[in-house]
Amino acid sequence: MLxxxxxAFILLGFAAAVVQTLQGDLDIxxxxxxxxxxxxxxxxxxxLGLVGVMSLWLGIMKIGERGGLIQLFGRAMAPFFxxxxxxxxxxxxxxxxxxxxxSANMLGLDNAATPLGLKAMRELQEINPHKDTASNPMIMFLVLNTAGITLIPTSVxxxxxxxxxxQGLAGFNAADIFLPTLLGTFVSFCAGLVAVALWQRINLFSRPVVAFFAGFAAQMGGLYAWLNGMPPERMAQMIGLLGSGLIVAIIALFVAVAAWRRIDVYESFVDGAKEGFGVAVQIIPYLIAMLVAISVFRTTGCMDYLIGGIRAAVLALGLNADFVPALPVGLMKTLSGSGARGLMVDVMTTYGVDSFQGKLAAIIQGSTETTFYVLAVYFGSVNITKTRYALACGLIADAVGLVGAILIGYAFYH
Incomplete structure (x- = not known):
């Protein structure tokens, strides 16, 4: 699909350039x-900038892994699952x-989450009575995986x-989208969970599930009470403080616990940073490939036609259309993470990383998942050919998550 x-981006752009040349634009x-x-x-x-930040974060995560905190987090979530x-x-x-x-997905450990997910699929296949057909646990696992809550959107x-x-923004707080992204992923997660639970007739009113949702709702309610009534500039400042403060606190906790358990913290960080370097370098060709195609599509005016068509439809419905430039990020995300990443970068560079459109694109990127890719890779790893209702529930979670991310973006930044 990608x-x-x-x-299509390249050929449509070329065709549009030919038409404009015939119309007299000889510089196109x-x-x-x-x-x-x-x-x-x-x-x-x-x-290049991504290499440094990814290396830093994966180094910190390696400290948390060897210090046992990530495993402890996993055990705390076990009753719910x-x-x-x-x-x-x-x-x-x-x-x-x-x-x-x-746990790895919630902490932004994409490189660790995929091997663990493939391992889980192989183990679920062992108890699957029909080896070519997705079982109920497989479908629940994959839908929740595609709609999983992200505590820290590391790559974004x-x-x-x-x-x-x-762009020369000194002192810019890149973590100020932490809370909106968390809310967006929670909306998507709830939609996916409810969709599959209804299909499988799972009772969600058990104590661990209710406690999970009640705890999250209580925290969000407390944050709302704290932020309610603040001027928009002050609210943005407080959200940035909360996001960056929590991330720094997690780093300090990981280091302190690992040191207390006599783990070689420095060597652990270096080992994780090496992985981060590899992950960031791996992204470079995909990012270049997608951005050059978008460049052709945008330079020849095709992107303006696409955005203009969507904007006209939104305005015809009587809605505010400021979100439209970020919408393609969410539409692409169901198909390709690298494609959506390229569109997100395009929005940020075109409108500004600190603009409403740039922030909304980041929230959408962090709140939605590559449903088609995840289902293809995970089901393909165990030779599942009959996926039943997995795709339908995954797309429901994506659609609800996208709408939720847009509404949350308006609530926080518009």
């Missing part, structure tokens, strides 16, 4: 070529892998910081 989208191809070179350079510069996976036998190793996969924060440096 291949088709990439080819020069602008397209200049845009290609400028975008490739910009992509690499953004990626036992209730939403009633078909998994007690004590089966799949339960542990599922908990660890969700890293990209925002890198772009802010390029």
């Amino acid at each position: 291949n088709r989208i990439w080819v 191809f020069s602008r397209v070529l200049t845009g290609l070179f400028d975008t490739a350079r910009t992509s690499f510069e953004i990626s 036992r209730r939403v996976f009633p078909d998994i036998p007690p004590g089966h190793p799949a339960s542990g892998s599922i908990v660890m996969n969700f 924060i890293a990209i925002r910081q890198s772009i802010a440096l390029k």
Whole structure:
């Protein structure tokens, strides 16, 4: 699918440039070529900034892993997951892998989450009576995986910081989207959980599930009471303080606990940072590929036609259309994470990383997931060909999450 989208961006852009040339615009191809070179350079510069931040964060996460805090977090979540996976036998190793996969996703450890998720799928396949058909636990696992809560959107924060440096925004707080993104992922998670639970007739009114939702709702209610009535500038400042303060507190906690347990904290950080370097470098070709295609699409005016068409439809419904430039990020995210990342960067560089559109694109990127990709990879790893209602529930979670992210963006930043 991403291949088709990439080819379409290039060929549609070329066709539009040919038409504009025939209409007398003899400089269009020069602008397209200049845009290609400028975008490739910009992509690499953004990626260089991403290397440092990703290395930093994955180094800190390695400290938390070796200090045992990530495992402790997984054990704390185990009672909740036992209730939403009633078909998994007690004590089966799949339960542990599922908990660890969700823990890694919540902490932004994408590189660790995928191997754990594939391990969980193999273990779920062992108890699957129909080897070519997705079982109920598999579907619940994948839908919650695609709609999982993200406590710390690591890569989004890293990209925002890198772009802010390029745009000359000194002292920019890239973590100020922490709370809106958390709320957006929670909305998506709830939608996915309820959709699958209704289909599988799982009772969500058990004590651990109610306690999970009640605890989150109480925290959000407290934050709302704290922020309610503040001027928009003050609210943005407090949200940024909360996000950055929590992240720094987690770093300090990881380091303190690892040191108390006599873990070599420095070596742990270096080992994790090496992984971060590899992850960031891996992103570079995908980011360049997507951004140069978007450059052709935008320079020739095709992106303006697309955004203009969506804006006209939104205005016809009597709605505010300021969110429209960020909408393609959410539409692309269901298909491709790298494609959505490229569109997010395009929005931030076009409108500004600190603009409403730039912030909303970051929230959408952090609140939605690559549903088609996750289902293809995870089901493909265990040769599942009959996915039943997994895609439908995943798309419900994505759609609700996208709408929720837009509404949350308006509530916080508009």
